[in-house]
Amino acid sequence: MARPGLLLLLLLASPPLQPSSLPRPDTTEGKAALVGLILSALERATLFLEERLPGINLDGVVGFQVLEVQLRGVEERWMPDPLLRPLGLRARKLADQLEALLRRSIFYLKLSDPTYLREFRPSLQPGFWKLPRTWTRTDASLVYPALEPADSFSEESSDACLVQLLGTGTNSSQPCGISDFCRTLMTQPNCSGYKLSHQLLFFLWARMQGCTKGLFGQSQHYISVFCANMMDLNQRAEAIGYAYPTRDLFMENIMFCGISGFSDFYKLRWLEAILSWQKPQEGCFGKPAARKEGHPKAPTQHVLRVKRREKQFTDGCSCHNTAMAVAALGGFLYVLAEYPPAKGELHLSTQSPPSGD
Numbered sequence: 001m002a003r004p005g006l007l008l009l010l011l012l013a014s015p016p017l018q019p020s021s022l023p024r025p026d027t028t029e030g031k032a033a034l035v036g037l038i039l040s041a042l043e044r045a046t047l048f049l050e051e052r053l054p055g056i057n058l059d060g061v062v063g064f065q066v067l068e069v070q071l072r073g074v075e076e077r078w079m080p081d082p083l084l085r086p087l088g089l090r091a092r093k094l095a096d097q098l099e100a101l102l103r104r105s106i107f108y109l110k111l112s113d114p115t116y117l118r119e120f121r122p123s124l125q126p127g128f129w130k131l132p133r134t135w136t137r138t139d140a141s142l143v144y145p146a147l148e149p150a151d152s153f154s155e156e157s158s159d160a161c162l163v164q165l166l167g168t169g170t171n172s173s174q175p176c177g178i179s180d181f182c183r184t185l186m187t188q189p190n191c192s193g194y195k196l197s198h199q200l201l202f203f204l205w206a207r208m209q210g211c212t213k214g215l216f217g218q219s220q221h222y223i224s225v226f227c228a229n230m231m232d233l234n235q236r237a238e239a240i241g242y243a244y245p246t247r248d249l250f251m252e253n254i255m256f257c258g259i260s261g262f263s264d265f266y267k268l269r270w271l272e273a274i275l276s277w278q279k280p281q282e283g284c285f286g287k288p289a290a291r292k293e294g295h296p297k298a299p300t301q302h303v304l305r306v307k308r309r310e311k312q313f314t315d316g317c318s319c320h321n322t323a324m325a326v327a328a329l330g331g332f333l334y335v336l337a338e339y340p341p342a343k344g345e346l347h348l349s350t351q352s353p354p355s356g357d
């Protein structure tokens with residue numbers, strides 16, 4: 001991503017100071033209203049999954065798998081509270097629905113891309129994704145002073161390293177394996193974009209897999225560095241008004257770093273933005289409809305490379321966008337359940353950026 005252009009846009013952008021129209025989660029009533037909104041969005045997205053199940057690719061399915069885990073994580077907590085109990089029941093119903101759909105999706109993935117399914121099957125297994133038990137915040141002092149000029153991300157290389165880590169290659173190696181090539185690639189500093197988010201994913205999956213030896217003894221260090229930089233990129237994305245091609249990565253960063261335990265990715269104003277991107281008819285996320293007054297054919301500068309396995313439906317619904325959105329939204333549900341208002345201390349940031357949060 002071209003950094004100078006971004007900086008210029010950052011300077012030109014007026015700070016987003018509009019007050020949020022979302023209910024505030026600092027009372028049980030407000031929290032229930034907010035949770036209700038998120039659940040409605042997720043129910044609509046699940047209808048989209050159901051309708052397009054044969055055409056949803058593995059990356060799309062993974063996002064819903066993460067959502068199922070998040071829903072299971074919240075349902076229990078809400079049952080004892082009479083005000084939240086109906087929401088707990090809704091979460092449970094949705095999780096049950098997802099469980100059945102995810103099982104059916106395996107059938108289609110076997111038909112469409114059996115190799116990719118075999119390699120990444122662990123990420124679809126129940127129990128693979130674990131929710132954070134402790135929370136922390138990103139450390140701005142870890143942000144790189146300069147970035148590599150271009151996003152030289154190779155999805156093929158990154159996939160190969162993840163397959164090594166999972167131990168699912170044809171050579172039936174053990175999990176937690178890492179070649180010199182992957183070590184260099186996954187620890188390279190000054191990266192941005194999808195390269196950075198996949199570096200984080202690599203160490204996150206290492207943790208999910210229980211890899212602790214060698215390089216993986218430093219997993220937490222790398223996770224902290226990568227998420228500090230992903231936070232910085234998300235703040236830049238916000239400052240340029242979340243121009244469409246950046247939304248996918250923006251939500252991916254919230255999904256990955258949120259599940260890594262960085263609670264500062266769960267900002268109310270980011271939640272509001274994501275909710276506003278859902279297509280009301282389809283329930284999916286993807287390319288915004290062309291604005292009526294503009295030039296619908298205006299040249300779209302694809303600053304972010306298109307993901308190799310990205311699947312876009314003709315109505316603009318994107319598998320990857322939708323997957324990232326539902327897992328990010330599920331993370332908001334989980335963090336809302338983690339911080340009961342009774343504690344008085346609300347960690348969800350509602351403030352606008354100036355103070356750097």
Ligand SMILES: *[C@@H]1O[C@H](CO)[C@@H](O)[C@H](O)[C@H]1NC(C)=O
Pocket residue numbers: 144145146147188189190
């Ligand atoms: C990362 O950027 C810093 C600051 O420009 C530089 O000193 C360092 O050499 C870079 N590292 C790599 C591996 O490019």
Ligand SMILES: *[C@@H]1O[C@H](CO)[C@@H](O)[C@H](O)[C@H]1NC(C)=O
Pocket residue numbers: 170171
């Ligand atoms: C892994 O398997 C491929 C063929 O599937 C083979 O060409 C390659 O040499 C094998 N690598 C190792 C390290 O055994």
